[in-house]
Amino acid sequence: MRHYQLHLEDADLISYKSKVLFVDATKAADVESFRIEKMASKMDFSFSSHAISIPAIMATCQQCFDRVPQVHLLTIRGYAWELEQGMTPAAQRNLMTATEYFRNESCASGM
Template structure:
């Protein structure tokens, strides 16, 4: 009889180490685009993952390939407009060199591929995408985005 071993669910405890990075992407001045930073705010306020390095940035930069090259695990947290994401999704990411490295909107896969090419190393990378709805020039999350943030938090705390 063949048995399939299911991987253990990812927990924040997996990132509570100095060789881990939790990276919030977003802009708190553009409503739900601030979800990545809000997740980092929650981690810091709750004292969760105090050993991990935490970063907030408006966008990814090519230099982030160097940043992740020194890490074993990385969790990127970002807002998503993807209507297929009901509240949030948590997925492993794969390296893929694309043309976003030439723009201000470099992708997580391109950062990973650059890390592999330039530093010959690749951390385990995961993406927590939290569904947002509004992106206007205004501070504060919408009620729907706040509810999705709370659902993502509950996933890690239950």
């Protein structure tokens, strides 16, 4: 499933799954190439009409549907987002590394 942005309806979407992996780009400098982290449910009131956090989606799922899947977030370091620019070579390398890691390691780590 590819999304333009997260919506409250994603609480419904993930309620049918046992494991969910969110993937997003990040410009956080402390992410060298990519990062995988386990997410925890939290009603953090981050909602706006165009944005809501993953923890708030999970909390909504718990509150409305009485269940919540195991959720991980895969963030991949990006460097530039100008129109027509496409991915930079460094970002492409990070994406490939993350994809490779995810393919090889996800089953073993129980994600």
